[in-house]
Structures are given as C-alpha cells and as structure tokens.
Amino acid sequence: MKDLILRYAARLYYWKNLNNNIGKINSYMNSKAFALYLKDFRSELRTRYAVNSLAMFIIVAISVILFSIGNEKIPESLTGGLFWVVIFFSAMSGLARAFVSEEERGTSLTLQLIASPSTVFTGKLLFNLILVFLMNIVIAILYSALFEEFVIRSFALFLLTFVLSNIGLAVSSTIIAAIISKAGSKGTLYPVLSFPILLPLILTSVELTSNCMLGTTFDESKVLLAVILCYDVIMLTASYMLFDFIWKD
C-alpha cells in the first residue's frame, strides 16, 4: 500500500516538474517575443496606421463585391469562395506591415542588436496572428450579415476550419512579409509571392467552407482538416529554419 502511494507520488512529482519546466521554457521564449508584440501593439495604438487602413480595406473589398453582384442571386458555393478571396486580399493589405515598417524606418538593425532571430520572428508572428484573427472575425461577421446565401450549417466544423486556416495564413504571410521587406517594390510583390504559397491552404479552406455550408459531418471532413494542420506545422517549421537567412545580412 505504502509502495503504491510512493509510486503515485513520484509520478505526480515528475509530471509537475515537467510542466514547470515547459512553462519556464515557454515564458522564457514568450516574454521576449511578447515584449516585441507589445511594442508593436502600443505603436499601433498610438499611430493606428494598420487598423484604420485595414478596416477600410475590408469595407471597400466587401462593398466592391456587393456592387458588382447588384441584385443578382449568387449560388451558395460561390459565396464560400468569395469569402476567402476577401480574406486573402485583406491579409495582403495588412500583414506586410510587421516587417516592412521596421525595414523602412531603419529599425531592423536595432532589432537585430537586441534580439535573436527566432525571438523577432515569434514576436512578429504573434502580432500577425492576432491581427489575422481580429480581421477575419470582422470579415466573417460582415460577410454573413451582408450575403444571405452565406449560411453555416456545421458551426463547430467552421470554427475549427477558421482557427486552423488563420494560423496557416498568419505563418505564411509573416515569412513572405519578411522576404519582401528586404526587396524593392514591396507592395506589389507581396500578393505575387504569397498566392502560390497560400494556394493549398486556400483551396482546402474553400472546400471545407462549402462543407460547412452544406452541413457535412466532422467525420467526412477529417482529411481536409488534417491537410490544413499539416500545412500549418510544415510552414511553421520551415519559417523558423529559414528566417535566419532572411534576417541576417
């Protein structure tokens, strides 16, 4: 009996330690990257560049589509595709700023001097992740309000798709933003470089969104969700490994 209690206590102690250490590693990595994210967030609050222009872009994009459709009725499947079109172009409008603003003002050098490349990438990724989620929630709300054909029947599936796709979108957009920040003609180049990389994600997300609108079960969409998860993991790994080469001269 005593033996059992001892063994159980040892196991408990081991897990507690493990969790503590993971927490420590997480907080070590995150506090520096989080500091960078906070700096960007505060800068945004002060100047409001990104939020204003991004919000306007979303409104303009959706308005353009609404006006082009006029009074026509569009098939349901089309609304799913258009949803991701709006998301893609809004992302292209707002996510490059994370790196381009640093490069244009010359503060890239400052960041190189105070943080390791992985900290910088994590910080910028965090900022873009939050931006993507905020942006897409707004788009989703506006879209479902303005397009009556856009009806989600499997809400849980949509939520899962939403979360996984947004992560993938943020990761790919951030690494491409890092690349174009060091090149010329940054604005036009960004969608050109991002689209082929995002294509697997967009195609799968559009397919999943139509599934959500048709009310397909989770079981049938398992494979598609797995594809997006793979995409997220692969892009995240590749980005961290390659960021050093982009960042350092």
Added chain:
Amino acid sequence: MSDYILKADSVAKNFGRRLIFRGINFEFSENGVYGISGPNGSGKSTLVKIIAGLSSPSEGKITHIHNNNEIISEKLHNYIGFVSPYLVLYEEFSAWENLEFFAHIRDVTFNKGKIETLLNDFLLYERRDDLVKTYSSGMKQRMKFIFALMHSPNLVILDEPTSNLDEEGKNTVYKIVEREGKENIVIVASNERSDLALCGETILLEKFKQ
C-alpha cells in the same frame, strides 16, 4: 587580462564578386580601446558589423569568448553595445519607453539607477519623456550611447561615435569611452584623428585591400 576575448581568423568579405578586405587577423584579450581606421569606403562599417554578428564574413570567422566559453550567435546580442550612424531608435516612443522596451526584449532587468545615471551623463535626463521624434540629431546620437551601454556589455563597438556631436558632446563621449575602456573592450571605427587618439592597437583597413 579581460574575461572577454575577441578573435578574428582570416576574415574576408566580398560583396557579390567585389572584394572589400581580406586576411584580417587579430586577438583582443586585454581591456582597452582599440581602433579601426581607414578612408571612406574601406569597409570600416562592414568590418564592425561582422564583429557584432550582424553580417557574416565571406571567409574566416570571428570568435567571442566570455569566461573561457565561446558565445553562440543567438546569445551574442546581450554582450555587445553598438553605436552606428545607421542605427535608428523608435521615434513614436519616448526615450524612457524605448529603454524600457529594450530591457524587456533583451530580458535584462531594467536598472533604473544606471539608466538615470547614463541619461544624466549624456544630458538627456530632462527630455527623457519626450518622443524621440522631437530630438535633434545630436540628441539622437547621444541616445544611441545610452542604448549601447544600458545592459553593461562586455564589448562596446562604436562606428563614427562623434558624428553629429558638438564639442561638449564629443568630450562626454571621450570621457565615457575612456571609462569603459578600463573595464571592457571598446572598438572605435572612425577616420577622425581625435577619435583615434584614444585608441591603443589600431587596424588600418587600407592594408587589407588585396
């Protein structure tokens, strides 16, 4: 004998296929002020960036050793203080906010006393809560020194340290350089005679052109 050693082994740099310098070898193991001199375009800023780990050499390597352990490049940034004409601070924040941010992202404690002393040394204490946007070029240059020294680095690298500074600013810088040189390794890259007068061993870059 310093607890920090900086070594360069056969360092060379090419931009594309154009040679900037080659065959740079040195070992700085004593505290003091070292110089890098050369005419404009000789590669002073390039060499200094390579030493600070901001750029990779085309050949050879730079080694940083602290307490007999080699420092890996991911950790290097907290051992080095860097001032350069290309350095820019965050203009939408005040000096104090800039310094707080630097401390947090470097993950070093924000030593309030030391920061205030530095601000006083460089005559920026009164303006510490003003946005850096409102600073003159001389004040921005002095801010860069505070940025470089706030985390007590073992290696201080100064590229054109007295640019944009008036007589008083220059004297402050020389005083600080001498003080730092007693406890750390300081490298001054410049072609100003008064800057180089502080230096002991000096690398003359025009000799490494071929």
Added chain:
Amino acid sequence: MKNFDIIWKTFLFLLLAFVSVAGIAFPIVENPVHWYQFPMIRGLEENAKIIFFHVPTAWLTVIAFLMSTIYSIKYLRKKNLDDDAKSYAAAQLGMVFCILATVTGSIWSKFAWGAYWSWDPRQTSIFALLLIYGAWFALRSSIESEDKRASLSAVYSIIAFVTVPFFIFVMPRIMLGLHPGSEEIVDGKVVQSASPVIDFKMNGNMLLIFFLSLAAFTILYFWMWKLGYKSLIYKDKIQKQISRG
C-alpha cells in the same frame, strides 16, 4: 574531351530524332502486330501520342524545380554565387518546360476530356508551379544586391518547394479530378480512385518509346542547364572585369 562531347551530342540527336519520329509517325492500330505499331486506347486514338511529349515536360519542370531548390540550399550553406547561377539556369529551363507542359496538357485535355481547362487538381498544380516560377523571377528582378538577391530567392524557392508535395500528392487524392488517381464519381458517389497515380495503359514497345523519350529529354535538359549556368558565370565575370577597368 572534345571527341567525347561530339559522341554524346550525336547520340542525343539520334535519340531525340528517333523518339520524335516514333512518337509522331508510328501508327496506332487496333491489334498491333508489327513492332512499330501501338495499341489503340478508346477515346484517345491518335492523340495518345502526346503522352510522349507531355509527360516528359511535366517531369522535367519538376526536376528543374528540384534542382533549383537543391542549389539554393547549397548557396545558403556556402554562399558561393556559382550555386546561385546554377539555380537560376535550372529555373529558367523549368519555366520553359512548365509553359510547355501547360500547353501540351491543355491540348490533350481538349481531346480527352472536352475542355481546354477544368481546374482538375493536377492542372491547378501545374498552374501553381507556373505562378511560383513567375513570382521567383519577379522577386529576383526587384533586388539590386547580388548577395541579397541570391539569399532571398533561395529562401523563397525552399518555401515554395515545401508546398509542392501538397499539390502533387495530397490535393489529387482528396479532390475531384480528371487525371488518374483523383477521386472519381462512380454511380453518383465520390470515391477514392482505384487506379494508381500514374496509369500505364501502354504495351511493351509504347512503354519503350515513352521511356526513351523521357531519357532523351532529360539528357537534353542537363545539357541546356550546363550551358546555361556556365554562360551566366562567364557573363558575370566579364562584367566585373569591365567595371573594374
């Protein structure tokens, strides 16, 4: 050395000539009797011969992309600009073959499936590859500094390469498509296709011509690639000599 060059170049010429003649001229009959006759495939008939040219171009564009990425990785490790030139030469050829593959593919698609383009997953992938090549060249032309140009395009090429498996293996398996290996509609339901990804409905001598064609085009590619990167390296060196004066 020179003699050996002439030998293998002549061999290549003969091989390509044979393949072109065989690919185009050999008749397709119902029941092949002679060695130079090919079997008939319902619905395709004469047009089946395009397989000798379409598949090699698609194959080569992927090989070229792979090589471009390999030399990109080499560049990132050693920072030797020659590797960058090799990567660029491979990408140039890759782009050419990609355009050829898209064009021959859409011609074949018109005869086999009725439309020039139907957004089948394989068609989408070759189009995506075209976009990747285009983006890569656009990126390169926007960077002045040689080192930066080489490193950034190397990174992009590796990132793009990482997404390629999604196009080649994953998408066809999970989406409706016309190429063999995609999902099909059988009795009104969508099922995983039973046929393998590459379906060989060819008999012995057709297969032989097919593989010969593949080999010939591959050798041609390597020859053009070698010429390409060597001329890039020489051009670079000459320009440097001139500017140095």
